[in-house]
Each structure stands twice: as structure tokens, then as C-alpha cells.
Amino acid sequence: MIQALLLLLLLALAVIAALIQVEALPELSRAATRWWAAAGMLLTYLTWCFLLLSKRRRSQRGEHASPEPAGTTWLLAYASQTGTAVEIAQRSAAALRGAGQAVDLRDLGSVNTDDLRRASRALFVVATTGEGEAPESAQAFVHRVMAQAQPLPQLRSAVLALGDREYPQFCAFGHALQAWLQQAGSQVLQPLIEVDAGEPVALARWHTLLQSLAGKQAIELVATPxxxxxxxxxxxxxxxxxxxxxxxxxxxxxxxxxxxxxxxxxxxxxLQQDRARVRAWLEALVAQGADYSADQWQMLQRQAQLCRLPSTASCRGLPFADLIVLLLPxxxxxxxxxxxxxxxxxxxxxxxxxxxxxxxxxxxxxxxxxxxxxxxxxxxxxxNRQFGLPPDSAPLILIGAGTGIAGLRALLRGRMQRGSRPNWLIFGERQRSRDALFDTELQAALQSGGLQHLDQVYSRDGGEIRHVQDLLAAQAQRLCQWIEQGAHLRICGSADTMGKAVDQQLQALLGSAALAALTAEGRCRKDVY
Structure with a gap:
């Protein structure tokens, strides 16, 4: 139908072009040809209107069509250490599904090479832990899949990397994954998006990407928690x-x-700013000559309460609108x-x-x-199910130092409330007389049978055993027995000091391969910072 109308349009244009030459014809011939010219112009106009209407209808039908071939599915994989990546991945999956897209939401550790070869499109939401490493649950993917080059030319992919700029290896695993995908020949849908401690602007860029992938149908915002x-x-x-x-x-x-x-x-x-600090900052602005209206000062005070405060020197002489821009959340x-x-x-x-x-x-x-x-x-x-309770029947070994006892206390209280045992806590701090955190509560748990073993060590009290890793070495026999009986390990505390030392000691006592297997099985989990 369309092709026939195009031919008629071309014919009408040819008639009009020919009639331009009518000046050489007799008067009667000219009068007749004017009717042909009018008919040709009318036909041209009607044909053009029909084509425009057809194009509009095709566009309207395409607004609700998926931009991807029918039957394809998004692989959406997450690698999470503290649960943030899981939350964002879940909200992303819900947004795409709401737009009619099929989504296979997976822990990255469960994804293998065949999964990637079968997939045509994939999204990755990954955190970084330790010294630029993948989260524990993703270690299997790193060792099995990323350890070797993979040809993935059919795969279109994008990576959202979560991190914190206060740490030197900011978003390192996200960058490593993106580089590996590019080496595999994957088509990058969007340059890597870095998220600094939940930064809303970066998450808005991720939502924009999801919106483009969903086609013209609007998707729900990947809402903040x-x-x-x-x-x-x-x-x-x-x-x-x-x-x-x-x-x-x-x-x-x-x-x-x-x-x-x-x-x-x-x-x-x-977080919020200390009100005294905000007052001092505002007074410093006044002292250097800032002159704003009363309403502007009130707005500035409200904003400053929730934002980082720039140096007053950088604010000197700024109009109000420019100063507000400097206040970052x-x-x-x-x-x-x-x-x-x-x-x-x-x-x-x-x-x-x-x-x-x-x-x-x-x-x-x-x-x-x-x-x-x-x-x-x-x-x-x-x-944070990565650091959650093991099965009730499994023994649990809790290892931590300093404020790391917070997460361990929750796990122990949860086990005791459910009547789960046996439980063993290994804890270290500086001085028994000053730093025996929750000691009265722990001693009561030991007496009641909620705890089967409680080993504490204090580094500034002297003696041969001064640190948590030293306690592990001293209790190597019991440790190996509990592991053989199916025990789970939960480790909480500083990543740079206690976390690293405990990891090295566990490798020495159990063997690197055995520790890696425990991690892959989910029996060894860390909440380190």
C-alpha cells in the first residue's frame, strides 16, 4: 500500500514538472493542463498527509514495544558485602519488571561462564571491600570466571560500582569487572557509574540508564531507601x-x-551538622561581609545543617545562589x-x-x-543476609575486636533467643579493666549455656597472647574440630588490622583452599570496615 502511494506521489510530481513548460503551448492546451496540474498537486498533498498519519500510528504502536527482541531477559547480578548492592539490584529489577522487561536477578557468585555466553544483556551492581577486592559472595565468580579471558561479543552490559572515597581503592572491583567485560568484547551500554556512599546524583544516572533500556514506557524511580x-x-x-x-x-x-x-x-x-559548628560558620560569613536577606539567611541555616560546610574563604563575596551550590549533602x-x-x-x-x-x-x-x-x-x-545467622543446628564461631562486637552481639542474642547452640565468642580489645565491652552480659550467657566458650584477650595487659589471631592459634585444635562439625564463622571488626590478621591466621591453620571453600559455601562471612 505504502509503495503504491509513493509511486503515485512520484507520478504527480512528474506531471507538475512537465506543466512548468506550458508557456510554449496554445492557449486551449494551457487551460486543460491547469486542471491536470491542480489534480496532481491535490494528489501530492493527500499522499503526503497519508504518509505522515501512517508514520504517527507506527510511532504510537512502538511506544509500548520493548526495544529488545521478544523473549530476551536481563541478567541482573549483584555483589554485596553489607546489603546495599542487593537493595539497589532489587529495586532496579522491580523497575524493569514494572515496564514489562524480564529480569533474572542473581547473586554474582552464582553466575558462571555459560550464563554469560547465553545472555545478550546484563547489568551488574557491585560493591568493593577490603583492599579493592570483590565481596566474599562474589569470590567464586572472580576465581572461576574472571580468571580467564572469555569471548562475549554478544553481551551488552553496564556496571554500577558502589564504594566510599574515604577508602583508597574506591570502586576497585567495579572497575576490574568493567575492564574484564570490555576485554571480553562486551558492548558497553554506559561508562561505569561510581556511587560514593549512596550519592543520589550517581543513582539518578543509573535510573536514567534503566529508563532508556525500558524503551519509551516510564519506569518507577529506583527509589532511595x-x-x-x-x-x-x-x-x-x-x-x-x-x-x-x-x-x-x-x-x-x-x-x-x-x-x-x-x-x-x-x-x-x-548525618547532620553540629548546630554550634553551623552557627560559627554563619558568623564567620557575616564577619567577612556576606549580605543576604533574612529569608536567605534562614534558608542557608537549614541547608547548612544537612550539608558539608565549605571554607569561609571560598565563600567570600559570593552571591547567595552561588553559595548554595557549594553546599553538598x-x-x-x-x-x-x-x-x-x-x-x-x-x-x-x-x-x-x-x-x-x-x-x-x-x-x-x-x-x-x-x-x-x-x-x-x-x-x-x-x-545484610550475607552476615546473617547460620542454620540453628550449626555451631557458630564469632570472632571480633573493638566495636566489631556490635554485629557479633546481635548474632549471639539472635541465637540465644532461638535456643540455637553451640556458640563460641573470641573477642579482643586493649585493657580488661577498661575495655571489656558487654562483659557482664557475656559472662551471664556463659553461665546460662547460651555461650559454650568465651575467649577474651587484651593487648595492653601483657602476656604472650595479646591479639585475637593469637587466641585462634592457641585454640587451633578446638577450631578445627568445630569446623569439621560444620561450624560457621562470623568475623567483625577493623579490616586493616584485626580482619587481615585473622584471615592470615585462618589460612595458616585451615589452609588457603579450605578457607576459600568455607567462604564459597557461605560458612565464613565478614563484616569488616
Whole structure:
């Protein structure tokens, strides 16, 4: 039909072109040909209108069609250490499915070479842990799949890399995965997107990519997590007089009904600036001549409460609109929850941190000092099933130091509330007299049978055994027996010190291959920072 109309259009144009020469014809011939010219022009106009209408109808039919061949499925794989990547992947999958796209949501560790060869399109949401490494659950993918070159020319892919710029190897695993995909010949749908501690601008870029992949049908926003209001009910220093920096126990109570969480969960908190610091910053602006309206000063005060404060020197002489642009949102902070849902409260354990200038870090400044008792905090509970409870019948070995006992305490309380045993806790700090965190509670658990073994070590008290890894070596026989009986390991604490030393000691005692197998099976899990 379309082809015939095009031929008629061409014929009409030819008639009109020929009639341009009618000046050489007799008068009667000219009058007749004018009718032919009018008919040709009308035919041209009608044909053009029909073509435009047909094009519009085809466009409207295509608005709801998938841009991909029918029957294809998005492989959406995540590699998560603390649960953030899982959350974003789940929300991304829900958004694509809502637009009619088929999605196969998988843990990256379960993806093999054949899966990638069969796939034509894939999205990856991956975190980085340790010294630029893949999360534990993705180690199998790294060793089995990424260890060798793979031809994947049919695969279209994109990578969202999660990280924190405070760590030197920012988004390193995301970059390594992207480079490997490109070497495999995969077509990159979008340059790698880096997300710094939940940065909303980067997540908005990811949503834009998902929208383009879904075609013209609008998709739901890859929404940020829902934050609830929690009241700071109690704050106490757990280690007064310690050689180390103060450790604060914070207890928060929900202001409304909240969903239960599983032991191992993470609390994400929106930080605020210390009001005294904001006042000093505003006064410094006034002192150097800033002249804004009363409404602008009020807006600036509200914004400054939730943002990083630029140096006053960089703000000198700036119009109000330019100054507001300099106020970047404060990052969020993640903390291991030290209590269970059955407790009805969230307990957090925070050690004060100091900048090179001696100032408190952002999280400590707000939560350990500036936030008043009775004030509310914006908090989101994120499940972290990578660090969750093992089967009730499996033995559990808990290993940690310092504030790492927070996540271990939640796991132990969860096990005791379910009557699961046997349980063994290995814990280290500086001084028994100052740093025996939750000691009364742990001794009671030992007496009641909730704990079968409690081994503690304090590095500044002297003696041959000073660190957690030394305790492991001293208890090597029991450790191997528990592992043979199917024990799971949960390790929580500093990645650079305790985490690295414990990992090296476990490799020495169990063997690298055996430890790797425990990790691949999910029996060895870490929550290190």
C-alpha cells in the first residue's frame, strides 16, 4: 500500500514538472493542463498527509514495544558485602519488571561462564571491600570466571560500582569487572557509574540508564531507601579511662511501628551538622561581609545543617545562589546493629574518630555529641543476609575486636533467643579493666549455656597472647574440630588490622583452599570496615 502511494506521489510530481513548460503551448492546451496540474498537486498533498498519519500510528504502536527482541531477559547480578548492592539490584529489577522487561536477578557468585555466553544483556551492581577486592559472595565468580579471558561479543552490559572515597581503592572491583567485560568484547551500554556512599546524583544516572533500556514506557524511580524516625533514648561511654578513643553505646527507639529485621542487619543514618559548628560558620560569613536577606539567611541555616560546610574563604563575596551550590549533602553512615528486633530497640556502638586537625569525624560529631537525648534521627534498617545467622543446628564461631562486637552481639542474642547452640565468642580489645565491652552480659550467657566458650584477650595487659589471631592459634585444635562439625564463622571488626590478621591466621591453620571453600559455601562471612 505504502509503495503504491509513493509511486503515485512520484507520478504527480512528474506531471507538475512537465506543466512548468506550458508557456510554449496554445492557449486551449494551457487551460486543460491547469486542471491536470491542480489534480496532481491535490494528489501530492493527500499522499503526503497519508504518509505522515501512517508514520504517527507506527510511532504510537512502538511506544509500548520493548526495544529488545521478544523473549530476551536481563541478567541482573549483584555483589554485596553489607546489603546495599542487593537493595539497589532489587529495586532496579522491580523497575524493569514494572515496564514489562524480564529480569533474572542473581547473586554474582552464582553466575558462571555459560550464563554469560547465553545472555545478550546484563547489568551488574557491585560493591568493593577490603583492599579493592570483590565481596566474599562474589569470590567464586572472580576465581572461576574472571580468571580467564572469555569471548562475549554478544553481551551488552553496564556496571554500577558502589564504594566510599574515604577508602583508597574506591570502586576497585567495579572497575576490574568493567575492564574484564570490555576485554571480553562486551558492548558497553554506559561508562561505569561510581556511587560514593549512596550519592543520589550517581543513582539518578543509573535510573536514567534503566529508563532508556525500558524503551519509551516510564519506569518507577529506583527509589532511595525509606528512612524512619528513631528517637535517641540513651548514650553512654562504654570504656571510660581507656587508652583508646571513647566508645559510645547508643540506644534508639522507633517513633512508630517498624518492620522486624534479622541479626546482622545494618543501620544507615542520615548525618547532620553540629548546630554550634553551623552557627560559627554563619558568623564567620557575616564577619567577612556576606549580605543576604533574612529569608536567605534562614534558608542557608537549614541547608547548612544537612550539608558539608565549605571554607569561609571560598565563600567570600559570593552571591547567595552561588553559595548554595557549594553546599553538598552530607554522606550517610552505616553501622552494625548490636541488637535484635525482639529487643524492640536499635543499639549501636560507635568509637569516636578524629581528623588530622583533631576534630571529631562527621558521624561521631553528630551521634556521639551534638545529637541530644530525645532528639530524632533518620534511620534506615538494611538487611545484610550475607552476615546473617547460620542454620540453628550449626555451631557458630564469632570472632571480633573493638566495636566489631556490635554485629557479633546481635548474632549471639539472635541465637540465644532461638535456643540455637553451640556458640563460641573470641573477642579482643586493649585493657580488661577498661575495655571489656558487654562483659557482664557475656559472662551471664556463659553461665546460662547460651555461650559454650568465651575467649577474651587484651593487648595492653601483657602476656604472650595479646591479639585475637593469637587466641585462634592457641585454640587451633578446638577450631578445627568445630569446623569439621560444620561450624560457621562470623568475623567483625577493623579490616586493616584485626580482619587481615585473622584471615592470615585462618589460612595458616585451615589452609588457603579450605578457607576459600568455607567462604564459597557461605560458612565464613565478614563484616569488616
Amino acid at each position: 525509606r528512612f524512619e524516625r528513631w528517637t535517641l533514648e540513651q548514650r553512654v561511654v562504654m570504656n571510660p579511662g581507656s587508652l583508646g578513643l571513647p566508645i559510645h553505646l547508643l540506644r534508639l527507639r522507633p517513633t512508630s511501628a517498624i518492620a522486624p529485621w534479622q541479626p546482622g542487619a545494618i543501620a544507615t543514618i542520615k 552530607l554522606p550517610q553512615r552505616n553501622y552494625s546493629i548490636a541488637s535484635t528486633a525482639a529487643d524492640g530497640v536499635i543499639d549501636l556502638l560507635l568509637r569516636e574518630t578524629r581528623t588530622p586537625q583533631g576534630e571529631l569525624g562527621l558521624g561521631a560529631a553528630w551521634l556521639c555529641q551534638a545529637c541530644a537525648i530525645g532528639e530524632t534521627v533518620d534511620l534506615h534498617v538494611r538487611e
